[in-house]
Each structure stands twice: as C-alpha cells, then as structure tokens.
Amino acid sequence: MSVVERYSAADPDAMHELGVAFGRRLGAGDLVILTGELGAGKTTFTRGLGEGLGVRGPVQSPTFVIARTHPSLVGGAPLIHVDAYRLADSSELEDLDLDFDGAVVVAEWGAGLVDARDSWVEIVIDRPIGAGDAAADDADDDVAEAPIEPRALTVTGHGPRWQNGVLA
Incomplete structure (x- = not known):
C-alpha cells in the first residue's frame, strides 16, 4: 500500500519548514529516501527534519563521510544522514552497519540502494529546469545557494506505517 502526497516549497525557508513538520512525525525505525538533482534542496529539507527530531546539529551533507549520525537532544531517536551517491550497491550500505531499527x-541518492522495509517514505524533490546551473557546483546541496525558485515535492509513504498519510 502506498500513499502519495504533493507539496511545494516556494523558497529555502519553506523547504526547511516542511522538513521540520516531517521530522516531528518520525521515530526510530523510520527510513526516508530523498531523491533530487544537485541543488534541489535535499540537505535543506534534512536540516529541517533534524530540527523537527530535536537532534544535535549542524546537519550537513555527508558527501565526504557517506554517513553522519546526529544524536537526539530530547531523548528521541538519533538521525543517521546518509549520502549513498558513491555507493555501488546495497551491500556497501550494509557494510556501514547502520542502526536502521534504532534511528531515523x-x-x-538512496533509491534502489536501500532495501525496502515494511514501511518507508520516498521523497522526490523537483526544481524547475534550468534552475541554478551554479547550484550544480554546490557540494552541500543547499538551496540557499541556488536561485530562489519553487520546488515540488512528491512524498510517497509505503507500507502500514504511512497508510493514513505522511504529512496530511
């Protein structure tokens, strides 16, 4: 069972706030797959998500370390932020020995690399074509550095955990 929701973020602040709202819904064992081009706003969304979870920051792109763990400051689940771009397959992700059950x-870039679980959320962030060629050079994938243009988010909740919706 899958539930699809669509959202738009007019600017980086709106993207961050969507992340905050989403982060408040998450708990240990939740898996979120983020997809979008460089500069789409994946890291900005994840910063908001971390704020919503109440984890220690700053939440930055884990591009050079592959995975970064942010412990909770409020007694909740930690956030494990993974950049799967450089991983060849799911076995390399398994080698990282991530705590999928005890963390968010x-x-x-995890589509196709992270084995599906009973429930997970996939978020695809689209930005307008031609939006911010300079953003393609942004290693931090931060929409704050890209031109301020709206982003479209397609949020798909898979499995029983999300049968009543993700943010709706």
Whole structure:
C-alpha cells in the first residue's frame, strides 16, 4: 500500500519548514529516501527534519563521510544522514552497519540502494529546469545557494506505517 502526497516549497525557508513538520512525525525505525538533482534542496529539507527530531546539529551533507549520525537532544531517536551517491550497491550500505531499527535514517541518492522495509517514505524533490546551473557546483546541496525558485515535492509513504498519510 502506498500513499502519495504533493507539496511545494516556494523558497529555502519553506523547504526547511516542511522538513521540520516531517521530522516531528518520525521515530526510530523510520527510513526516508530523498531523491533530487544537485541543488534541489535535499540537505535543506534534512536540516529541517533534524530540527523537527530535536537532534544535535549542524546537519550537513555527508558527501565526504557517506554517513553522519546526529544524536537526539530530547531523548528521541538519533538521525543517521546518509549520502549513498558513491555507493555501488546495497551491500556497501550494509557494510556501514547502520542502526536502521534504532534511528531515523535519511538516505540521499538512496533509491534502489536501500532495501525496502515494511514501511518507508520516498521523497522526490523537483526544481524547475534550468534552475541554478551554479547550484550544480554546490557540494552541500543547499538551496540557499541556488536561485530562489519553487520546488515540488512528491512524498510517497509505503507500507502500514504511512497508510493514513505522511504529512496530511
């Protein structure tokens, strides 16, 4: 069973606030797969998600370390932020020995690499064509550096955990 929701973020602040709202809904064992081009806003969304979870920051792109753990400051689940871009397959992700059951795991570029679980959320962030060629050079994938243009988010909740919706 899958539930699809659509949202738009007019600017980086709106993207961040969507992340905050989503982060408040997450708990240990939740998996989020983020997909979008460089500069789409994956890391900005994840910063908001971390704020909503109440984890220690700053939440930055884990591009050079592959996975970064942010412990909770409020007694909740930690956030494990994964950049799966450089991983060849799911076996390399397994080698990282991530705590999928005891943490909230957000995997950027994780589509097709992270084995599906009973329930997970996939978020695809689209930005307008031609939006911010300069953003393609942004290693931090931060929409604050890209031109301020709206983003469209397609949020798909898979499995029983999300049968009543993700943010709706």
